[in-house]
Amino acid sequence: MTNSDDRGRLVLNHSTHLDGLIPILERLVRCRGIRTVTPGVIGRAKGHVPQLKVRVSVPIRGGFKAIARYGKTVQEVFVLTTLSKGELETTLAQLLNG
DSSP states (O other): BOGGGGEEOOOOOOOOOOOHHHHHHHHTTTTTTEEEEEEEEEEEEEEEEEEEEEEEEEEETTEEEEEEEEEEEEEEEEEEESHHHHHHHHHHHHHOOO
């Protein structure tokens, strides 16, 4: 899963991020096929999620938009990748679970 020659980059352009999200994204950029990961806008959700979850949402040019949720907070995450949606979902699940 990891290849130092193919390491992506994490763009930290906001001063605030969901608790626990950045360590997950730092590990994600070390995975093969990940080029760029950019956390985006933070917002509030109606429901409460007791632990950090990241769901792949919609395709974007060159990758996918994902939605990270924790508590009542949500944050967009843009992932530029050569992975398929299923491969990205599997990779994120592995990172979140261990």
